[in-house]
Amino acid sequence: MIDQKVLAELEAQRAEVSKKFVNVFLGMGFWLIALLFIPLAAVLFVTGIHIVLPSFVVVLLEVAMVGWLIVNIFRIVKAVRSFKPFKAKFKAELVHKLFEDVYGEVQFEPEQGLDWQQVREGELIAGGDTYSTNDLLKAKYKGVDFCQADIHIQEKHESEKHTTYVTTFLGQYRIFTFPKTFTSYMQIRDKNKRKSNARSPYTKKSLYDNQEKIELENPVFEESFDVYGQSAHDAYYILTPHFMEKLLALREKLNCELNIAFLNKELHMSTLSSKDLFEPNLFAPLDQKALDAIVEEAGLIKDIIDELSLDRNVA
Secondary structure (H helix, E strand, O other): OOOHHHHHHHHHHHHHHHHHHHHHHHHHHHHHHHHHHHHHHHHHHHOOOOOOOOHHHHHHHHHHHHHHHHHHHHHHHHHHHHHHHHHHHHHHHHHHHHHHHHHOOOEEEOOOOOOHHHHHOOOOOOOOOEEEEEEEEEEEEOOEEEEEEEEEEEEEEEOOOOEEEEEEEEEEEEEEEEEEEEEEEEEEEEOOOOOOOOOOOOOOOOOOOOOEEOOOOOHHHHHHEEEEEOOHHHHHHHOOHHHHHHHHHHHHHHOOEEEEEEEEEEEEEEEEOOOOOOOOOOOOOOOHHHHHHHHHHHOHHHHHHHHHOHHHHOO
């Protein structure tokens, strides 16, 4: 259970931080409105409506505009700095505690993530020019060890005048570990790309030789997924009609692109949710509704293990 005193302290801190950001937004909004009067004055002058102001007034206005901008920049920095300790406390004292309520003993490291080489081995996400990861969670449920982290990958696009970074993956990566060793590599690819800004998440040069597309004689499943692997026999053993039905139900429940790989003693799963989980919402109160939303996100792995019966199907 969450300590109500801690929750009250976090809510008071959230309200204080959000007020700072609101003041920043208002300050910048008024500054932009004031800035609009400059082209307006030019239009009036061109149309013959002359507005004559003493030179010292013009200088004062210019100084005021610059000063106002500097003040707002300092307020932005101050607001961002105040958000960081709130976010750290939110994850350490609220999210971590809710994880423990769901899974018991957990390891939750908000500033840590999954090493790229570990993710690369699953061949579910293509690399980019930048890779960031956070909110590493490690725990066990029904005898299944798992870890999860948020991942953000971007590609750099350069032109003669501009350099931009385009997000190619933003979502979660999960690894489930079992006592059973999978004798070959197999990948289940989501065919229906639900995010228009996402490129194909699969690496061009595979770490695993002799892969082929595997036909499963299940038209409903094959409308949503393609299966590639090194052994059709292993694929038929794992992808029973019941497991395929459960996988389709999970995909529908998550409502995002879902890809899975089996290798060694691990099941890798990437979900293209286009968001970071467990991030505080500054502009919504920390009430029971907010707690329920965090618990629902924290319980996603539990739902995956239950939905796919991972403690039985691949044990």
